[in-house]
Amino acid sequence: MSAGLAWIAVDWGTSALRAWGLDAGGSVVQSARSDRGMGQLAPEGFEPALLELVGDWLPEGIVTQVVVCGMAGARQGWVEAPYAAVPCAPTGDGVMQAPTRDPRLSVRILSGLSQAAPADVMRGEETQVAGLLATRPKFDGIVLLPGTHTKWVHVSAGEVVSFRSFMTGELFALLSTQSVLRHSLGAETPDLAAFDAAVAATLSRPERMAAELFSIRAADLLLGQPGGAAWGRLAGLLIGAELAATRAYWLGQQLAVLDNGAQADLYARALEAQGAVILREAAAAMTLAGLKAAHARLTEA
Amino acid sequence: MSAGLAWIAVDWGTSALRAWGLDAGGSVVQSARSDRGMGQLAPEGFEPALLELVGDWLPEGIVTQVVVCGMAGARQGWVEAPYAAVPCAPTGDGVMQAPTRDPRLSVRILSGLSQAAPADVMRGEETQVAGLLATRPKFDGIVLLPGTHTKWVHVSAGEVVSFRSFMTGELFALLSTQSVLRHSLGAETPDLAAFDAAVAATLSRPERMAAELFSIRAADLLLGQPGGAAWGRLAGLLIGAELAATRAYWLGQQLAVLDNGAQADLYARALEAQGAVILREAAAAMTLAGLKAAHARLTEA
Secondary structure (H helix, E strand, O other): OOOOOOEEEEEEOOOOEEEEEEOOOOOEEEEEEEOOOHHHOOHHHHHHHHHHHHHHHOOOOOOEEEEEEEHHHOOOOOOOOOOEEOOEOOOOOOEEEOOOOOOOEEEEEEOOEEEOOOOEEEOOHHHHHHHHHHHOOOOOEEEEEOOOOEEEEEEEOOEEEEEEEEOHHHHHHHHHHOOHHHHOOOOOOOOHHHHHHHHHHHHHOOOHHHHHHHHHHHHHHHHOOOHHHHHHHHHHHHHHHHHHHOHHHHOOOOEEEEEOOHHHHHHHHHHHHOOOOEEEEEHHHHHHHHHHHHHHHHHHO | OOOOOOEEEEEEOOOOEEEEEEOOOOOEEEEEEEOOOHHHOOHHHHHHHHHHHHHHHOOOOOOEEEEEEEHHHOOOOOOOOOOEEOOEOOOOOOEEEOOOOOOOEEEEEEOOEEEOOOOEEEOOHHHHHHHHHHHOOOOOEEEEEOOOOEEEEEEEOOEEEEEEEEOHHHHHHHHHHOOHHHHOOOOOOOOHHHHHHHHHHHHHOOOHHHHHHHHHHHHHHHHOOOHHHHHHHHHHHHHHHHHHHOHHHHOOOOEEEEEOOHHHHHHHHHHHHOOOOEEEEEHHHHHHHHHHHHHHHHHHO
């Protein structure tokens, strides 16, 4: 067990699981992570996976509250936490008690958000948006969450108004590791000038994305284009096409980018080249802030 | 050995190998195929793979000419047959003798085509274009060759003027089998109304492709969209974006589609909805016709 532990915050994604132990004042007294993501677990596997990670933290004889966000609440997860429909607060009233055997545990899973038209869903990102609003209560504008499925979230008056998801991260991963382009993308330093040029090309003429992808391979075969330039072109073509599709989200809007590393750097670079002014916050810190806000609300209730 | 065999035509692609034995009049007297494509062979593996397929056809004591098109001439193939640069005849003067040990064989590999700007290459499709021109010598217009990397080829006065390649086929394969969308694409009958609507969406606004892909997943989760509709939407979004990028190639042009089955049907459907008039020829027949034309030219020389 862990001295001072009051409750546990968990971010349970498709490919990983992260837990923080917090004291009554909200300070982190423990943290741990594992690769036992939702993608590899059957419903009955979630409690053992959680206990493997945090079992040693739990005091005997009392019930420790656990608040979970992310894919653990998906239909194929621990227990389905139905989506809350926008417009609504980012972590709305939706919460689902998960079935548990260990008497030391009480686990609640936060709902994701859904949008009817255009059809869209999120699970986990809503908690990061809640964290941003807990940190900056007056924020009004667009939150960009780079990832496998990047999200653009319009926030106003403390609510999520609308959002759109883009498969840009997954497309980049598939094209760079599974397609014919994998032969042409090197491990060299990414060429940011090639990235900038490709963003400009597809931002102004998004149909170029389809036309230019194979040219990355051809330019390698014919001209010996370096792998770093190929990498920059591929990333730029995809991100430029996404920016063309999201112009209404970022043009003239207050913009916060949740920082997950290199991918957020590329989005920020492309947006700043268009004159956007960007606020950056660390994605993991926003997840924890959002889980704390949800715990506070659940404790009050 | 095979009575009447005069020479052998071979189409050697990345994933398969197809051979025809022809008599002096150009009639097919033998045919065979195997899955020993260029992708799985080292340079020294090509001759054994060919002999495995056609060795029994070869008369003893004389040399049989073999004419090969496709990826066997790539840098990682049997021997590199350098690209011929457009504008030029579809199977130009480029041909490379492959190294062989068996005294019964003389193998020549046809060159592919290259284009400097925009950078582009093809290997194999040029032989199909040559076959179309052998069949219809006066053809002047655009040849569309659907495939993993679909090609649009502008032909005029017997030459390839320019061309563009699109990764649409490979993108569809990756997205439908490797991405999150695989969960939502069923084996049901493709929904052609969903296909038509998606083509129209990205043809008029190509930036929608990036925006709409994830909606295919969300519409399944939220609305139980059938797998056939998801399939149609994915195919339509990709093909519509390609048509947006190739408008100058197909608008008001004479158009021939080389028919490889279901994929060609979708392109033809989308183009006909835009008022295009399409000539269709079977892709395999055009390959053989192109190899015959190349053999005739090599024999004359």
